[in-house]
Amino acid sequence: MISALSLGTLAGSDIIIGADYRVVFSSPELQPAAGKLADYISKVTGNRLSVSGDTDPEKAVILQTDGGKIPNGFNIAAKGNSVFITGSSLSQTVRGVYAFLEKFCGINCFTSEITVYSLDEIRIPSDTDYSYAPYFEYTDTDWLSPKNTEYSLFNGLNGSQYRKIPAEYGGTVSYISGFGHTLTNQFCSKDKYFESHPEYFSLNMGRRKANQLCLSNPDVLEIVTEEVFELLRKKHNPEADLQIVSLTQNDNIFFCRCAKCRAIDKKYGSHAGTMLEFVNAIARKVKEAGYDNVVLDTFAYRYTRAVPHGIAPEDNVCVRLCSIECCFSHTLDDPSCKTNVSFMKDLQGWSEICKRLYIWDYCTNYSNFTGIFPDFGTLQKNMQIFYEHNVKGVYEEGNYTMNTCDTEFGELRAYLISKLYQNPYRDLKADRDAFLAAYYGAGGEYVGEFLDIITENAPKKHLGIYQPMTSTLSLSSKQIAECDSLWEKAEEAAEAEAKINVRNSALSWRYWKMKNRASEFSDSAKYEENKAKLTDDINATGIEKWYESTAMTAFFTSVYQMLFFSLYPVINSIVNLIYRV
Ligand SMILES: [Zn+2]
Ligand SMILES: [Zn+2]
Structure with a gap:
């Protein structure tokens, strides 16, 4: 009979990283990553391996960058008694190191505070030859943990919006301008030019206003071009994988309706044509000047969302399509x-x-930051759709104002989204369950059951990002009681920090009940008292904002959201009329 122990012995050719192993870096730039790898290995096995820059391939974990062999990505391979982590670039080799830590060393970074070590031995099967190419070149999201460098490295987040990844760990894909709405705020600034040159700005109903630029004005093109080059002189990094300069419309619909702009709009059948013609002209100059790792970004957002005809973005132009509707x-x-x-x-x-x-995608309710947003059933499929449509980068905008609390499932969302960026086809349920166990302890399984209920009962009609809480879930009284019971069980089962995490996450459910006058909020005599208690509990977590902008805005956006879906054909016709070219 072969016991489990003897099976382990039979697989003698597997590599076990013992105290006699070394971490080797094949070029000096990889030394910091090699040091980091040795640190983590010592946390798993207790052995602090030496880190050296020699080329002896015996009993070593060897980091190397080889752009020639690997087109884009990394490879982890066992050869003889050594392991080779080879990347197509420095950033990809570093990604390979973190994939090695997760895959072979059993380390999972669930939040910036929770890193789980599930193994005490590092064993690499002798036939290991694992290759990975990133699904997306740019990934970013909001919430809390994504701001942390180690979390971002473990979970593959590389956008510059919230994190600084040092150059020795591959750096970030950076927007070296502002992140969006930059044209009137940064490049042809309304503060600088509007008073002296109102003709640089958009014409609406006979008046120039500093809402958007008049993109057909040649002076505007010259000013923005100069500003772009000025920015590149200051911030261009030839060593970076990719740098982005955002040339993007302001957050309103008052695009220029002067005769010249309208004629260009008409020519291309979309305002996006006028925008692209403008951005393309600058992109050609940037390319001519030799900025090969620089891309100019523009939005396909609201009135520029419709695809233009007869024009395409230059190779060094990135279009960011926004799913706000x-x-x-x-x-x-x-x-x-x-x-x-x-x-x-x-x-x-x-x-x-x-x-x-x-x-640019959305994954929270902006009229109710704390409220339930049951999109868990669509996250994965949508990410697959992006990938299958040749999308190269994704920003999932969440609750960017979230302060100290997890609400609404912020940490879970950030983790799942990061994992989907790494591979949209992965077993997301397994990732979710692993997260729940790490974050909510023994309470995790009950939180999981709650998530199943809200996912199954997401609105059959529609769910927008300003949805009133009264139409975000269709739950019977029995289901509401069941959810209450699940949160009670979760709190009872969880211990220490996990109990606090359960209580914080339960705030979203309590918020939903308050808005729906359900459960303890159904008794009107006690409504105010219960609401005050909930408010105190939310405030105690440090949450500073309950909605985007003001209470009035939250109310009107909610009303608009309801009308938008209920009267979609009518509202869509009106919107199309406004956006008409
Ligand atoms: Zn114009
Ligand atoms: Zn729908």
């Missing part, structure tokens, strides 16, 4: 969801003409 209880490819059908048409069109298409 979409529904998140139906997947983007759901043919029964008209607003998503319309978005898919544009996604398809842009994917056909763009070399570099990014997505």
Whole structure:
């Protein structure tokens, strides 16, 4: 009979990283990553391995960068008694190191505070030859832990919005300008030019206002071009994998309707044509000047979302398509969801003409930051759809104002989104369950059951990002009681920090009940008392904002959201009328 122990012995050719191993870096730039790898290995096995720059391939974990052999990505391979981690670039070798830590050393970084070590031995099967190419070149999201460097390295986040990854660990893909809405705020600044040159700005109903630029004005093109070059002189890093300069419209719909702009709009059948003509002209100059790792970014957002005809972005132009109008209880490819059908048409069109298409997506309720946003059933499919439409980068905008509390499932969302960026086809349920166990301890399984209920009962109609709480879940009284019971069980089962995490996450459920006058909020005599208690509990976590902007804005955006879905054909016609070229 072969016991488990003897099976382990039989697999004698497996590599076991013992005290006699070394970590080797094949070029000096990899020394910091080699040191980091040795640190983590010592936390797993207790052995602090030496780190050296020699080329002796015996009993070593060897880090090397070889752009020639590997097109884009990294490879982890066992050869003889050594392990080779080879990347196509420094950043990819570093990614390879963190994949090695997760895959072979059993280390998972669930939040900036929770890193789980599930092994005490590092064993690499002798036939290991694992290759990985990133699904997306740029990834970012909000919430808390994504701001942490180690968390970002473990979970593959590389955008510059929230984190600083030092150059020796591969750096970030950086927006070296502002992140968005930059044209009137940064490049042809309204503060600098509007008073002396109102003709640089958009014409609406006979008046120039500093809402957007008049993109057909040659002086505007010259000013923005000069500013872009000035920025590049200051911030260009030739060593970076990729740097992005954002040339993006302001956050309003008052694009220029002067005769010249309208004629260009008409020529291309979309305002995006006028925007692209403008950005392309600057992109050609940037390319001519030899900035090979620089890309100019522009939005396909609201009035520029429709795909133009007869023009395509230059190779060094990135288009960021924004899904703000979409529904998140139906997947983007759901043919029964008209607003998503319309978005898919544009996604398809842009994917056909763009070399570099990014997505700005949304995963929270902006009229109720703390409230339940049951989009867990669509996150994975939508990420697959992005990838299958040639999307190269994704920013999942969450609750960017979140302060000290997990609400609403912020840490879970950030983790799942990061994992989907790493591989949209992975077993996300397994990732979710591993997270729940790490974050909520013994309470995790009950929180998981709650998540299943809210996912199954996401609105059959639609779910927008300003959805009133009264239409975010369709739950019977029995289900509401069941959810209450699950949160009670979760709190009872969880211990120490995990109990605090359960209580914090339960705030979202209590918030939903308050807005729906359900459960303890159904007794009108005690409503105010219970609301005050909830408010105190939310405030105690340090949450500073309950919604984007003001209470009035939150109210009106919610009303608009309801009307948008209920009266979609009418509202869509009105919007199209406004956006008409
Ligand atoms: Zn104009
Ligand atoms: Zn829908």
